[in-house]
Amino acid sequence: MNKNIYLHIYNDYSARIQSGQLPAGKKLPSESELAEAYGTSRETVRKALLMLSQNGYIHKIKGKGSFVLDAQRMNFPVSGLVSFKEVSKNLGRSVRTIVYENGCVPSTSEEERRLQMKEPGLLWKVVRAREIDGEKIILDKDYFLTSYVPSLTAETAGNSIYAYLEGELHLTISYAKKEISVEEATPEDKLLLDLHDYQHIVVVRNYVHLVDTKLFQYTESRHRLDKFQFVDFARRAQSESDL
Numbered sequence: 078m079n080k081n082i083y084l085h086i087y088n089d090y091s092a093r094i095q096s097g098q099l100p101a102g103k104k105l106p107s108e109s110e111l112a113e114a115y116g117t118s119r120e121t122v123r124k125a126l127l128m129l130s131q132n133g134y135i136h137k138i139k140g141k142g143s144f145v146l147d148a149q150r151m152n153f154p155v156s157g158l159v160s161f162k163e164v165s166k167n168l169g170r171s172v173r174t175i176v177y178e179n180g181c182v183p184s185t186s187e188e189e190r191r192l193q194m195k196e197p198g199l200l201w202k203v204v205r206a207r208e209i210d211g212e213k214i215i216l217d218k219d220y221f222l223t224s225y226v227p228s229l230t231a232e233t234a235g236n237s238i239y240a241y242l243e244g245e246l247h248l249t250i251s252y253a254k255k256e257i258s259v260e261e262a263t264p265e266d267k268l269l270l271d272l273h274d275y276q277h278i279v280v281v282r283n284y285v286h287l288v289d290t291k292l293f294q295y296t297e298s299r300h301r302l303d304k305f306q307f308v309d310f311a312r313r314a315q316s317e318s319d320l
Contacts, residue, residue: 082115082121083117083121083122083124083128085115086111086115086117086121087125087128087129090105090125090129090134090135091129091134094134094135094145094146099145100145102144103145104142104144104145105135105143105144107142108122111126129143134146171209171210171211172207172208172209173207173208174234174235174236175205175206175208175213176203176205176231176235177205177206178203178204179201179202179229179230180201180202181200181201181202181223182199182200183197183198183199183200184198184199184200188200188295191220191282191284191295192220192222192292192293193292194222200220200221200222201219201220201221201226202218202219202220203217203219203234204217204218204269205217205234206270209304213270213271214270214271214304215270215298215299215300215301216266216269216297216298216299217296217298217299218296218297218298218299219238219294219296220296221293221294222294225246225248225291225293226246226248226293226294229241248287249287250285250286250288251287251288251290252285253283253284253285254283255282255284256281257279257281258279258282259277259278259279259302260277260280261276261277261278262275262276262277266278266299270299270301271301272301275301275302275303277302278299278301278302279299279300279301279302280298280299280300281297281298281300282296282297282298283295283298
C-alpha cells in the first residue's frame with residue numbers, strides 16, 4: 078500500500094473530480110495537508126499531483142497551489158478529420174442534430190473567397206445545431222461545391238454527410254486546413270444556440286480537400302466556449318544525434 082499510495086491519492090481525486098464532487102476552480106489542499114491526510118510524504122503527494130496534472134484533472138500554479146480543471150469539457154481532436162457523428166460515439170452523452178437549413182444557394186463573395194471559386198455559382202449550404210445533453214452548443218455551417226456534391230437530402234444532413242460523401246458519392250476525403258479563433262457571438266449564434274450569458278464563441282474553420290488536393294468543402298463550426306477543449310498529440314522529432 079505504501080508503495081502505491083500515490084496511485085490511491087490519484088484515483089481518489091480523479092474520481093471526485095469526474096463525479097463533480099470537486100467542481101472546476103476548486104483549490105486542492107496543500108501538499109502538507111494531503112501528506113498528513115494520507116499519512117505519507119510530500120514527495121509521494123507531488124507524484125500524485127503530477128499525474129493529476131498530466132491527465133488534465135488539475136492545474137498547478139506556482140506559489141498558489143493546485144486547482145481543479147473542468148472535467149466535463151468534451152474533447153474534440155484538432156489534427157484529426159472526423160465527422161461529428163464519429164466523435165459523438167465516444168462522448169457517452171445524449172446527442173441530437175437539428176437541421177435549420179439545407180439547400181442549394183447562390184454563393185456570396187465570402188464563400189467564393191473561402192472556397193477559391195473563380196466565379197459565382199451554386200453551393201450546397203447546410204446549417205445544423207448539435208444538441209448535447211439537451212443544450213444546443215455547436216452550430217455547424219457547411220458549404221459544398223456542387224461540382225462534387227450535386228445533391229444533399231435533409232435526411233442525410235440530419236444523419237452523417239461524410240457517410241454519404243464517402244459511401245455513395247465515393248469521394249476520397251484526404252485532409253483539411255484548420256483555423257481556430259475566439260470571436261464575439263453573432264445574432265445568429267444567439268438565436269440558434271443555447272449560449273446563456275456567454276458573449277464569445279470558439280470558431281473552427283475547416284477547408285477540406287480531396288485526395289487529388291481539390292478544395293471542395295468549407296465549414297464553420299461554432300462552439301460554446303465552456304463545453305469543449307480541443308486536443309492534439311504532439312511528438313518532438315528526433316535528430317540523428319538523439320538516436
